[in-house]
Amino acid sequence: MNKIRRPSEGTAPRVVLIGLASCFGCQINITNIEAHLLEVLGQIDMAYWQLTSSDPMPDAFDVAVIEGAVTTEEAAATVRAARERARCVIAIGACAATGGIPGMAADDLAAHSARVYGDAAPRACGAMRAPVPVSAVVDVDFTVPCCPIDPFQFVRVLDAALYGSNRLEATSVLCGECKRNERGCFFQDGTLCLGLVTRSGCGAKCPALGRPCNGCAGLSPDGNVRAARFVAARSGMEVRRFDEALAMFNAVALAAADEEGGNR
Amino acid sequence: MLYRVIDRDDLPSLVAAFMERYEVIAPVKRGAGYVFSPVGSFDEICIDYPSTIASPKKYLLPPTETLFEFDAVENAVTDYTEEVRPRVLFGVHACDINGLMNLGSVFADPRYPDPYFQAHRGATLIVGVGCMPSEHCFCNLMDSEEARPGYDLFLTAIGERYLVSIGSVVGANILEGACDVREATDGDRIAFRAATRARQEAFNPAIPDIQEIPMLMDAFHEDAFWGELGERCLSCNACASVCPTCYCFDIRDTLDPGGVSGRRERVWDACTSPQFAMVAGGHNFRPTATERVRHRMYHKLNGFLATHDRSLCVGCGRCAAACKVDISPIEVLRFFERKGADDAC
Numbered sequence: 001m002n003k004i005r006r007p008s009e010g011t012a013p014r015v016v017l018i019g020l021a022s023c024f025g026c027q028i029n030i031t032n033i034e035a036h037l038l039e040v041l042g043q044i045d046m047a048y049w050q051l052t053s054s055d056p057m058p059d060a061f062d063v064a065v066i067e068g069a070v071t072t073e074e075a076a077a078t079v080r081a082a083r084e085r086a087r088c089v090i091a092i093g094a095c096a097a098t099g100g101i102p103g104m105a106a107d108d109l110a111a112h113s114a115r116v117y118g119d120a121a122p123r124a125c126g127a128m129r130a131p132v133p134v135s136a137v138v139d140v141d142f143t144v145p146c147c148p149i150d151p152f153q154f155v156r157v158l159d160a161a162l163y164g165s166n167r168l169e170a171t172s173v174l175c176g177e178c179k180r181n182e183r184g185c186f187f188q189d190g191t192l193c194l195g196l197v198t199r200s201g202c203g204a205k206c207p208a209l210g211r212p213c214n215g216c217a218g219l220s221p222d223g224n225v226r227a228a229r230f231v232a233a234r235s236g237m238e239v240r241r242f243d244e245a246l247a248m249f250n251a252v253a254l255a256a257a258d259e260e261g262g263n264r
Numbered sequence: 265m266l267y268r269v270i271d272r273d274d275l276p277s278l279v280a281a282f283m284e285r286y287e288v289i290a291p292v293k294r295g296a297g298y299v300f301s302p303v304g305s306f307d308e309i310c311i312d313y314p315s316t317i318a319s320p321k322k323y324l325l326p327p328t329e330t331l332f333e334f335d336a337v338e339n340a341v342t343d344y345t346e347e348v349r350p351r352v353l354f355g356v357h358a359c360d361i362n363g364l365m366n367l368g369s370v371f372a373d374p375r376y377p378d379p380y381f382q383a384h385r386g387a388t389l390i391v392g393v394g395c396m397p398s399e400h401c402f403c404n405l406m407d408s409e410e411a412r413p414g415y416d417l418f419l420t421a422i423g424e425r426y427l428v429s430i431g432s433v434v435g436a437n438i439l440e441g442a443c444d445v446r447e448a449t450d451g452d453r454i455a456f457r458a459a460t461r462a463r464q465e466a467f468n469p470a471i472p473d474i475q476e477i478p479m480l481m482d483a484f485h486e487d488a489f490w491g492e493l494g495e496r497c498l499s500c501n502a503c504a505s506v507c508p509t510c511y512c513f514d515i516r517d518t519l520d521p522g523g524v525s526g527r528r529e530r531v532w533d534a535c536t537s538p539q540f541a542m543v544a545g546g547h548n549f550r551p552t553a554t555e556r557v558r559h560r561m562y563h564k565l566n567g568f569l570a571t572h573d574r575s576l577c578v579g580c581g582r583c584a585a586a587c588k589v590d591i592s593p594i595e596v597l598r599f600f601e602r603k604g605a606d607d608a609c
Contacts, residue, residue, distance in 0.1 A: 003336060003337075003339040004336040004337050004523065004524075033521065036521035036522070039521050039522035039523070040521055040522075040523075042522070043522075043523045152521070155521050156518065156519070159519045159523060162523070163336070163519070163523070165516075165517070166515070166516055166517055167516045167517075168514075168539050168542070169539075170537055170538070170539055171499070171538045171539065172499050172500060172501050172534075172536070172537040172538060172539075173498055173499055173500045174500065175498060175500035175501075175502045175588065176500040176501030176502040176503075176504065176505045176534070176536075177501075177505070178502075179317065179318060179502045179505035179506050179586055180318065180322075180327055180505045180532075182294065182297070182299040182316070182317040182318050183294070183295060184294070184295040184296050184297050184317070185588075187588065188296060189296075195500075196498055196500070196588060197498070200500075200501075220499070222499045222538045222553075223498075223499070224495075224496070224497065224498050224499060224553070227495070227496040227497070227498055227589050228498065230496070230589070231498075231588045231589060
């Protein structure tokens with residue numbers, strides 16, 4: 001741990017929190033650290049947070065926290081502007097990290113739009129584009145995955161952005177973390193679980209509570225989708241079901257892999 | 265070694281005697297499996313369990329352990345003095361006792377003695393229990409089917425009695441205080457031999473007994489077999505999570521939400537983790553799952569021998585049960601069985 005220099009008055013790092021296409025649940029979840037919220041806010045100058053204040057976004061800031069997927073040209077411009085101004089960009093939540101739920105519309109956006117809005121989408125929708133994660137538009141320094149985020153993980157990442165960290169994000173997948181909880185395996189009773197290919201780091205909370213992993217932490221870059229399909233098939237499941245389940249939080253990544261002709 | 269005989273009905277009072285002074289950790293049923301867990305009464309214990317999902321290692325090398333606490337603003341460090349809880353690991357199989365012996369030889373290395381492990385180990389009594397092998401067990405092939413040192417008491421069921429091997433004075437005193445302890449009779453000795461014979465014959469014959477495993481590991485280092493394992497490895501570390509002898513860890517700092525105080529923690533890590541061999545500058549000297557799986561098998565079946573004179577793998581079979589894609593030392597033994605066979609292609 002590096003020695004932390006406390007900011008003197010007026011020099012606290014300025015943090016902005018930008019909400020894009022999302023349910024705002026990750027922002028709400030930050031407030032759920034309740035007892036510690038003031039301690040966290042005491043370390044920063046929270047210069048813009050639409051959820052809590054109608055003050056407009058300032059021109060200058062140090063850290064940009066971005067929730068939500070980029071689904072419009074306007075959002076892309078906001079993200080680019082944030083990247084230019086901030087020394088550090090943190091993407092929070094599945095939507096910002098993987099495209100998440102909005103990402104499901106990435107494949108054939110026009111058809112989705114037509115089904116919802118008919119011939120023309122209302123102006124308020126903005127200039128729609130196929131949803132992508134923040135990292136598809138600008139470089140992202142830190143990512144807090146999951147739907148919703150673990151707010152304490154957010155605080156750890158914010159600390160890392162402010163003070164540095166000796167933590168290395170792992171790309172191993174969830175099964176191993178789940179085994180530590182010693183709760184057995186969903187595949188044993190024929191229940192599909194995406195822990196086979198989903199990034200670890202959440203502590204396998206859902207499986208520990210009796211729910212299979214739905215992949216909200218996103219497909220690991222080292223996820224072995226082909227082997228996972230084999231496991232699903234061997235456990236008596238249709239591979240198509242596995243693929244559909246995986247697409248919920250990974251539609252963008254899977255489409256990109258298909259384009260590359262990859263096997264994943 | 266000293267041997268005594270107790271009745272099966274004596275076990276509850278033995279456990280109760282331990283509970284007076286120790287937290288008792290024992291195998292209990294959870295879902296479709298078994299786990300080592302603190303117990304409040306003898307009735308919770310499943311003494312005839314086949315295996316547990318993960319090993320009892322977690323009580324000596326916790327998945328996350330604070331090494332010290334710090335104040336990041338003052339740049340001050342506080343030695344961490346967690347009160348180590350006196351515990352009894354009750355009902356540990358021979359493979360796991362050998363696994364704990366292996367961990368002991370790592371963490372007691374005089375060059376780098378580990379005070380954290382040793383504090384836990386020093387406060388822990390071990391009561392072993394004989395077992396019958398299940399599908400994935402191959403401790404007999406890893407020289408781990410018997411616990412020689414490494415326990416305070418070891419119970420082997422002989423009908424409605426237990427032959428108790430006594431490994432420590434503390435164990436003997438608690439045993440004698442709690443149970444009606446008898447000298448073994450000729451009948452007990454015959455029953456014991458019958459029990460060991462039955463166990464010996466119960467190992468899964470489909471797991472091949474291979475000689476010269478360490479040399480074979482070297483001889484077939486470049487074989488395409490490792491690529492086959494690597495192609496199907498999920499990079500999940502389930503093998504390491506359940507293994508009684510994986511002891512690798514990462515070190516990381518965790519700041520409290522206030523950003524002032526924090527803890528330096530060690531957390532389990534594993535050579536199957538993609539970033540395990542990444543060094544400063546970002547170079548990863550085992551970048552593929554093939555290299556990582558092979559490395560894991562080497563350490564388990566070959567590498568540990570050089571410094572500790574025994575195989576690190578104790579043949580508990582947990583990784584074989586945990587791995588969704590059938591990667592385990594058993595597959596390595598089967599590979600060697602195929603190599604050099606008359607009908608091999």
